[in-house]
Amino acid sequence: MDRIFQALADATRRDIVSRTLSHELSVSALAEHYAMSFAAVQKHVAVLERAALVTKVRRGREQLVHGNAETLRRAARLLDAYEKIWHDRAERLGDLLSESEKGREQ
Amino acid sequence: MDRIFQALADATRRDIVSRTLSHELSVSALAEHYAMSFAAVQKHVAVLERAALVTKVRRGREQLVHGNAETLRRAARLLDAYEKIWHDRAERLGDLLSESEKGREQ
DNA sequence: CTAACCTGCAACCAAATGGTTGTAGATAAG
DNA sequence: CTTATCTACAACCATTTGGTTGCAGGTTAG
Numbered sequence: 001m002d003r004i005f006q007a008l009a010d011a012t013r014r015d016i017v018s019r020t021l022s023h024e025l026s027v028s029a030l031a032e033h034y035a036m037s038f039a040a041v042q043k044h045v046a047v048l049e050r051a052a053l054v055t056k057v058r059r060g061r062e063q064l065v066h067g068n069a070e071t072l073r074r075a076a077r078l079l080d081a082y083e084k085i086w087h088d089r090a091e092r093l094g095d096l097l098s099e100s101e102k103g104r105e106q
Numbered sequence: 107m108d109r110i111f112q113a114l115a116d117a118t119r120r121d122i123v124s125r126t127l128s129h130e131l132s133v134s135a136l137a138e139h140y141a142m143s144f145a146a147v148q149k150h151v152a153v154l155e156r157a158a159l160v161t162k163v164r165r166g167r168e169q170l171v172h173g174n175a176e177t178l179r180r181a182a183r184l185l186d187a188y189e190k191i192w193h194d195r196a197e198r199l200g201d202l203l204s205e206s207e208k209g210r211e212q
Numbered sequence: 213c214t215a216a217c218c219t220g221c222a223a224c225c226a227a228a229t230g231g232t233t234g235t236a237g238a239t240a241a242g
Numbered sequence: 243c244t245t246a247t248c249t250a251c252a253a254c255c256a257t258t259t260g261g262t263t264g265c266a267g268g269t270t271a272g
Contacts, residue, residue: 002115009111010260018188022195028218040261042219047259061218061269069192072185079182082124086175089128116230134248146231148249153229167239167248 004075007051012036013044017053021067024057030065110181113157118142119150123159127173130163136171 007013012034019025019033031041045065048054052071056063113119118140125131125139137147151171154160158177162169 001120002117005111005115006259009108009115011108012260014107014184018191021188021192026218036260037262038219039221039263042221043260046220063219067188067192069189072188072192076182076185076189078120079178079185082127082173082178083175083182085124086127086173086178112229132248142230143232144249145233145251148251149230152250169249 001075001078003051004053004071007047007053008075010044010047012041013048013053016041016044016048016065017067017072019067020054020065021069024064024066026059026062026064027056028062107181107184109157110159110177113153113159114181116150116153118147119154119159122147122150122154122171123173123178125173126160126171127175130170130172132165132168132170133162134168 016030019030027042027045028038031038034041045054049056052068054065054067056065122136125136133148133151134144137144140147151160155162158174160171160173162171
């Protein structure tokens with residue numbers, strides 16, 4: 001999880017993920033979109049790869065990068081779980097309120 | 107967004123968020139849970155605060171920290187949007203397939 | 213075969229991170 | 243009033259991060 005969120009904490013890397021989710025792109029094709037060296041983009045891809053947010057597949061002399069929706073889902077589920085904690089708390093407060101409402105009504 | 111994901115990329119900070127989502131806790135009450143100095147925990151809270159994942163409210167001499175579900179939701183929605191990109195791609199591929207199926211059937 | 217291209221990796225550098233200790237200001241408790 | 247508690251903040255240190263350039267290896271094109 002550390003690695004997933006760490007990887008997502010950079011706009012360039014999030015852009016790489018969003019591009020490669022819809023279609024594969026070679027590392028150099030990706031690099032054309034950003035105002036930085038090829039090596040820098042290569043490093044970003046490596047960070048995404050370690051976090052399993054992206055996978056590389058060799059095709060001839062180039063390496064095709066495609067985004068990994070399953071890992072994104074893992075992160076999304078964790079955030080949902082956090083929201084659930086909050087929602088449950090709110091619900092308990094709500095229950096307390098309706099309990100006291102009931103008490104007053106009875 | 108950078109700051110939100112950056113803040114979530116640390117297990118201690120995620121734990122702080124999950125604890126303070128259900129009930130407020132003072133900084134020193136939080137610090138008791140971790141094997142690090144008070145100052146370190148204070149820094150983690152500051153990182154979460156800059157990312158708006160947490161808010162502090164002064165009560166007397168202590169500062170109560172509570173998690174911010176709305177910011178979590180912002181991050182979750184971005185991940186959902188990414189998943190949607192992937193899903194749409196899959197759907198288009200599916201459409202292409204059913205198109206060619208139709209073609210064959212006709 | 214040779215030249216061009218795509219990639220990986222190392223070395224280097226500045227800035228940010230995550231931790232520490234120490235000091236100082238408010239507030240609460242006795 | 244004095245003391246203890248809670249917090250903030252600065253200075254310092256080691257490690258990581260995000261970028262660079264340069265070089266070497268594998269693959270395709272001519």
